[in-house]
Amino acid sequence: MRVRKMLSSAIVAGIVLSVVPTMSFAIGGASGPKVDYAIPGKIGEVVVNPYEVAPLTAVIRSGGYDLKDVSVRIVPKPGGQEIKYKVTDQNVLTHGGIPVFGLYADYQNTVEVEYTKSVNNAQGEHIKESYKIYTTGVYSDPNGLATTKASLFSSADVVKVDKEFSDRLYFVNNFLPKAGKGTRAVWNNPMGGALEWNYYPQNFIIDTKGEVRWFMNAQPIYDINSIYKAGVMMGFKQNVDGAMTWGYGQRYVKYDIMGKEIFNRQLPAGYNDFSHSLDVSPNGHYFMRVGSANQKRLDGKNVRTVRDVIIEVEPQSGKVLDEWKLYSILDPYRDINMKVLDQGAVCLNIDASKAGHTLSAEELAKQDASDKFGDVVGSGPGRNWAHVNSVDHDAEDNSIIISSRHQSAMIKIGRDKQVKWILGSPEGWNAKYKDKLLTPVDSKGNKIDCGPSGSKCPGYESDKGGFDWTWTQHTAFKIDSKSKGEILYLSAFDNGDSRGMEQPAMPSMKYSRAVIYKVDQKKMTVEQVWEFGKERGNKWFSPVTSITEYQTDKDSVFTYSATAGADFDLATGGFKSDPNPFIMEFKYGAKQPSVEIQLKDTTGYQAMPFSIEKAFSK
Template sequence: MKKFISIVAASMIFSQAAFAIGGASGARIDWQTQGKIGALVLDAYGISPLSAVILNGGYELSDISVSIVPKKDGQELSYKVSEKMAKTYGGIPIFGLYPAYLNTVKVSYTKTANNKSEKVKDELYKISTSGISIKASGNLHQRGVPFESVKVLKVDDEFKNRLYLVNNAPGKMPGISSKSIWNNPAGGAMEWDENSNVFIIDTKGEIRWYLNHDKLMDWDNIYKRGIMMGFHQNDDGALTFGYGQRYAKYDVLGREIFNKRLPAAYIDFSHAMDNMQNGHYLLRVASANTLRADGKNVRTVRDVIVEVDNNGNVVDEWKLYEILDPYRSDIIKALDQGAVCLNVDAANAGKTLSDEELAKMDSSDKFGDIAGTGIGRNWAHVNSVDYDPSDDSIIISSRHQSAIVKIGRDKKIKWILGAHKGWSKEFQKYLLQPVDSKGKKIVCEDGYSKCPGYENEEGGFDFTWTQHTAWRIDSKSNKRYIYVSVFDNGDARGAEQPAFASMKYSRAVIYKIDQKNMKVEQIWEYGKQRGNEWYSPVTSLTEYHADTNSLVVYSATAGMSFDLSKGVAVGEPKPELDEFKWGAKTPSVQIQFSGAGLGYQAMPFDVNKAFNQ
C-alpha cells in the first residue's frame, strides 16, 4: 500500500511538472523575475558582459531611473532612461555593473497596462556577473586583463562622477595576428591585425564596462579582424569606431547599429573615424590600388580620407599624396625607427634613416607599412581627421610630416601648422607664422624648426612633432579664429634626435590660429615639466570637452624606453589619463595604468547621453 501511494504521488507530481513546462496549453514562460515587471537578461546582445536588460513584462514603462549601488567607498552610477530607449531595449537597460560581483541595482519607474498605471520606487535587483574575459596577447607588457593595476592619484570633486572609455592595444598575438599579407597589388598596412582592449572605468579605478570584441572578430576572415581604433561617443550616445577593413556603430549594451565593410576602393582603416555634423563619416583609410607615375600599382599607407554617407556610399575623398608632398623627407629621416607608431621595434631604437638608406628604399620595389617616402610607403601616417563645418574643410594630423594641415572641399590647402623646414616652394605660402600673445612675430632658427622656448621648462613656442589628435575645439572657434587641441608626442623634436633619449618629452598643447592673417599662437601646454617620465613616443590624445570646460589628455605610452646599447625595451608603458580645467597648469584628474600594454586613446563617457535620448 505504501509503495502504491508513493507511485500515485510521484505520478501526480510528474503530471503537475509536465503542465508547468508545457502540457496541454503549450510551453510556459517561467523565467525568474525579481521585481514587478519582467525577467532579467544579462549581456542581451552578446558583446557587453557588464550590462543587462530588465524586460518590461508587457508593460509600457516611463519615468525610469537607474542606480548601480556602489561598493564600499565606490562611485555610484545613476542615469535616466527615456521611453524611446525603454522601447528599443524592451525594458530597462542596466549599465555599469561591477565584474565578478553580486551587484545591487535600484530602479524606479511607472508601469502601465490596460489603462492602469503604477509607480514603483527604488525597486532592488540583485545581478551577479562573471569576471572580465578579454583575451590576453602574451606580451609581457600586458599583465592582467585588461591591466594589472590602476592608481587613482587625484580626482577633484568636480570630476568625481566621471566615467572614462579607454582604448588600449595589448600587442600582437602569435598564431592570430598578421597571418595574411596584402599582395594584390603590393604593400598596404595590414600589419595592424591585432587584438584590442576597450573598457570604461570610474574615478575609483573600477571597470564598469568592457567590449567583448572577440564576438565581432573572425580571425580566419581578413575582412572581419583588426585592431579597434577611432572611438567616439556620438550625440545619440552610441559608439563609432573602426577595425581592419570595417567601420561600425554600436551602443554600450552591444546593440549593432551598423557594421560595414570599407568601400571596395579602400583598405586598412585605423586611427580616425570622425562624425560629421551632416550625419556622414570621415574615415582614415588607404587606397586599395593606385597607379604610380613609374607604372607600379601599389596599395597606399594611411594617406587617404574618405567621406561616406549613412548607406556606405562614397561622397568624397582626399588623396593626400596628390595634395601634399609624399617625398618631403626631413621628418622621416629624423624619426626614431624603434618607435614608428604601433610598430615598436626595440632593435632599431634610436636609429634614423640616412640619405643613402632613404634613396635606396625609394628606388626599390619595397612597399608597405615602412617609414619611407613616396606613394605606397608610410610617408604621411595620418592619425586624425576632423571636420570644420564653418568652411567645409578637414583638418588632418600627419605624424610623419609633423604637420597639421587644413584642406578644403576643393582639395586645396588652406594652412599648414608645422616646422617650415623642408617644404618646397609651392607649399611655403601655406605655412603659419608663430606669434606671441601680443601678436608679435616669433623668429625661429634652422628652417623654423627651432623656436624660442623650444627646449625651455616654461613658455615659449614650439611646433608639434610626430603628433596625434589635431582636433578643432568647436565651441571656442569661429570662421576666422580656430582653436586646435593636439598631443605633441615629441619624437624628432627640432627635426633631429637628441644627444640622449632621456631628453625627450611630450606635450599636450592648444593653438589659436588666425586663419585670415595666417598666424598661430600657442596658448597652453603641459608636459615639459614632467620630462621623460611622461614622454609618449607613440599614440595618445588631447581633447576638449565643453560640458566641463576641460581638456582630457592621455599620455598613452608614458614610461616606454629602450636600452639603446642592447636594442631591448627596458621600460614598460604606464599610460596616464589626466583631465585639466581650461587653462590650468596642473590636472584635476590623474589616473595611471600599469600592465596594460600600449595605451592608445581615452575619453569621457556620458551615460545619460547613452540612455536618456
Template structure:
C-alpha cells in the same frame, strides 16, 4: 493496469515523454496559452538578461514583462567608497531594448541595482522602485586587462566621470600577412582589443568582449580597433582593419560595414561630423603610380561616407601634399615608428642614401619612405570644420597639422617650415605671441619663447565650442619624437606635451596658449599613439599619454617593459591635473570621457 485502459495508459506515456523533453523553462504543461516559464522576477517587471548582445558582459536588460514601461531611471549602488552610476533612460531606449537597460555593473560582484519606473497596464499607471541583484563574472578576454592606480582623486564636478579607454592587447601572428594584389598596404596590423570604461576610482565598469564581431586571425575581420568616439546620439563609432562600425554601449549593433571596395586598411581615426557624415582615414586599394606600378597605399587617404555608407568624397593626399618631403621622416626614431616598435632600432634614423635605396629598389608597404605606396604621411586624425566645409588632418610623418578644403586645396599648415616647397610653403602659419607679434623663429624652432611646433603628433581636434570661422582653438598631442628634426643624445631627454593653439585663420597666425608635459620630462614621454581633447560638458581638457612610463635600457634604448599610460583631466586653463589615473603594463591608444546620460538619451533631474 488496475482501472486504466491500454489506450489511456499509452496516452499517459506519451504525455510524460513530452514533458520530459520540454525545455527546462517549463515547470508544467501550462494552459491554453502554452508552457509556463520558471524565471524568477525581481520586482514588478520581467526576467533579467545579462550580457544581452553578447559583447558587453557588464550590461543587462530587465525585460518589460509584457507591460508598457515609462520614465525609467537606473542607479548602480556603489561599493564602499566607490562611485555611483545613475542615469535616466528615455522611453525610446526602453522600447529598443524591450526593457530597462542596465550599464556600469562591477565585475565579479553581486551588484545592487535600483530602478524606478512607471508601469502601465490595462489603462492604469503605477510607479515602482525595485532593487535588483545582478551577479557578474570577472573581467575576461584573450589578454589581461590593466590595473588602474588613482594618482589624483577626482573631486567636485569630476567625481562622476567615466573614462572610455581604448588600448591595444598585443600583436598577433597575422602580422606576417601582406597584400599582394597589388603590392604593399598595411594589412599586417592586427591586435586584440582592450576596450573598457573605468570610473574615477579606477574600477572597470564596462568592457568589450569582441569575439562575436572580431577575429584577430582573420584578414578581413581582424585589425586594431581605433578611432573610437561617442557620437551625439550616444552610440560609439570606430573602425578596425577592413571594417567601420557603430554600436551602442549595451553592445547592440547599429551597423557593421566592410570598407567600400576601393579602399582598405582603416586605422587611427573616424570622425562623426556635424553634417551627419563620417570621415575615415583609409588607403587606396589600387593606385597606379606615375611610374606605372600598381600599389596599395598606406595611411594617406580620407573618405567621406554618408549615413548609408555611400562614399560622397575623397581626399587623395599624395595629390594634395608633397609625398616626397622627407625632412621629418629622416628625423624619426626608427625604433618607434608608430606601432611598429622595434627596440633594436631605437635612436636610429634614416639617411638620404637609405631613403633613396628604398625608392630605387621599389619596396612598398608599411615602411617609412616617400611617395605613394609607403608610409610617407601616416595620418592619425581627421576632424571636420563645418564653418568652411574643410577637414583638419594630423600627419605624423610630416610633423604637421594641415587644413584642407572641399576643393582639395591646402588652407594652412601648422608645422616647422624646413623642407616645404612652394606652393605648400605659402600656407605655413606664422607663430605669434599673445599680442600678435611674430616670434623669432628659424626653420625648426622659435627662440626665447615657450612656443613649439608638434613633432610626430597625434589628434589635432578643433575645439568647436570655443572656435568660429575666423579663430580656431586646436588641441594636439605633441609626441615629441624628432623634436627640432633631431634625435637627442640620450633617450631620456625626450618629452611629450599636451598643447592648445589659437589660430587666426584670417591673419594666418598661430599662438600657443597652453601646454602640459614638458615639465614632466621623460616620465610622461609617449613616443607613439595618445590624445588631447576638449570636453565641453565640464569645460575641461583630457590628455592620454598612452605609451608613457615604459621602461627603457638607457644604454641601448631598448624597451624592457610595457608602457604605463597616464590619463589626466584638467580644468580649462589649469596646468595642474584635476584627475590623474595611471594604467599599468599596457599599450594605450586613446581615451575620452564617456557620457552615460547621452548614451541613454536622458539626464536625471
C-alpha cells in the same frame, strides 16, 4: 500498487511546488505553456550581456508590461562611484526592458530601478525595487608574451580627482602588443598596404575610483585570423545619439554601449586599411582615414597606399561622397622629417632594438628606389610617408584638418582639395606650400624667431618656455565652441619625437606635451596659448599614440599620454614592461590637472570621457 505510485508522484510534485512557490517551472500541461526561468522582480527576467559584446551590462525585461519613467542606480561599492541615469522610453522599447549599465566585474551588484508599469498603457503603477546581479570577471585574450596578463591593466593609481569631475567615466581604447597570432596575412594584390596592423582590442570604461564599469568582449564581432574581420580598433567617438562609432582594418561600425549592433560594414571597395580616425561631422557624415585599395603611380606601378586618403561617407547608405587623396594634394616626397624619426617607434611598429636610430638620406633613397611598399617609412604613394592619425571636419568652412605624424604637421585642406594652411616647421617644404605655412607669434602678435631652419623655436628646450611646433603629433581637433570666423583654436598631443628636427643626445631628454594653439586664418599666424607635459619630463613621454581634446560639458581639456613609462629591452627588442598611461583632465587654461589617473601595464591608444546621459537619456 498502481494507486501507491500515483500517490507518491502527487506527494513529490507537491513538495517541489511548495519549495519554490515564487518561480515558474511548468513547461506545459493543462494550464498551457509557461516560462521555466526565474523572474526575480515585478516585471520580467534578467539577461546579463544581452548582445554578447558587453559583459558588464544587463537588461531587465519588461515582462510584457508597458514601462515608462525609468531610472537606474548602480549601488556603489563602499567608497565607490555611483552610476545613476534616466532611461528614455525609446531605449526601453529598443532593448525590450530596462538597460543596466555600469555593473562591477566579478561582483554581486545591487541595482535599484524605478519605473511606472501598466498594461496596454492603462493607468500605471509606480514601482521601486532592487535586483541582485552577479557578473563575470574582466577578461582579455592572452597573446603569449611574458608581459601580457589576461586583464585590461594590472592596477590604476588614482592620484587626484577634483569634486567637479568625480562623476566622470572614461572610455579607454587600448590593445595587446603585437604577437604571432595576429600577423598571418599581408596584402599582395596589388602590393603594399598596412594589413599587418592586427592587435587584439582592449576597450573598457573606468570610473574615477579606477574601477572597470564596462568592457568589450570582442569575439562576436572580431576575428584576428580573418582579413576582413580583424585589424586595430581605433577612432572611437560617442555620437550625438549616444552610440559609438569606430573602425578596424577593413570595417567601420556603430554599436550602442549595451552592445547592440546598429551597423557593421566593410569599407567601400575602393579603399582599405582603416586605422586611427573616424570623425563624426556635425552634419552626420563620417570622415575616415583609409588607404587606396589600388592606386596607379606615375611610374606605372599599382599599389595599396598607406594612411594617406580621407573619405567622406553618408551614414545611412554608406555611399562615398568625396575623397581627399593626400599624395595628390601634399608633397609625398618631403622626407626631411622621416630622416630624423626614431626608427624604434614608428607609431605602433615599435622595435626597441632600433631605438634612437634614424634613416640616412642614402638608406631612404635606396628604399624609395626599391619595390618595397607597405607600412614602411618612405616617400611616395604606397609607403608610410604621411601617417595621418586624425581628421576633423570643420563644418564652418567645409574643410578638413588632418594630423600627419610623418610630416610633423597639422594641415587644413578645403573642399576644393587646396591647402589652406600648414601648422608645422617650415623646413623642407617646397615653393608650392611656402605661403601656406603659419607664422608663429606671441600674445602681442610679434613674430617669434625659430632660428635659421625654422625648426628650433624658443620652447624647443625642455627647461625653457615659449612657442614650439608639434613633432610626430597625434590628434588635431578644432575647439568649436571657442573658435569663430577666422580665429580657430586647435588642440593636439605633441608626442615630441624628432623635436627640433633631430634626435636628442640622450633618449631621457625626450618629452611630450598637450598643447592648444590659436590660429588667425586671415593673418596666417599661430600663437601657442596653453601647454602641459614639459614639466613632467621623460616620465610623461609617449613615443606613439595619445590624444588631447576639449570637452564642452565641463569646459575642460582631456589628455591621455597613452604609451608613457614603457620599459624597453634593447637586448631583445621587446618590452620589459608594458606602458603606464596617464589619464588627465584640466579646467580650461589650468596649469595642473583636476584629474590624474595612471593605468599600469597596458598599451594605450586613446581615451575620452563617456556620457551616460547621451547613451540613455537622449
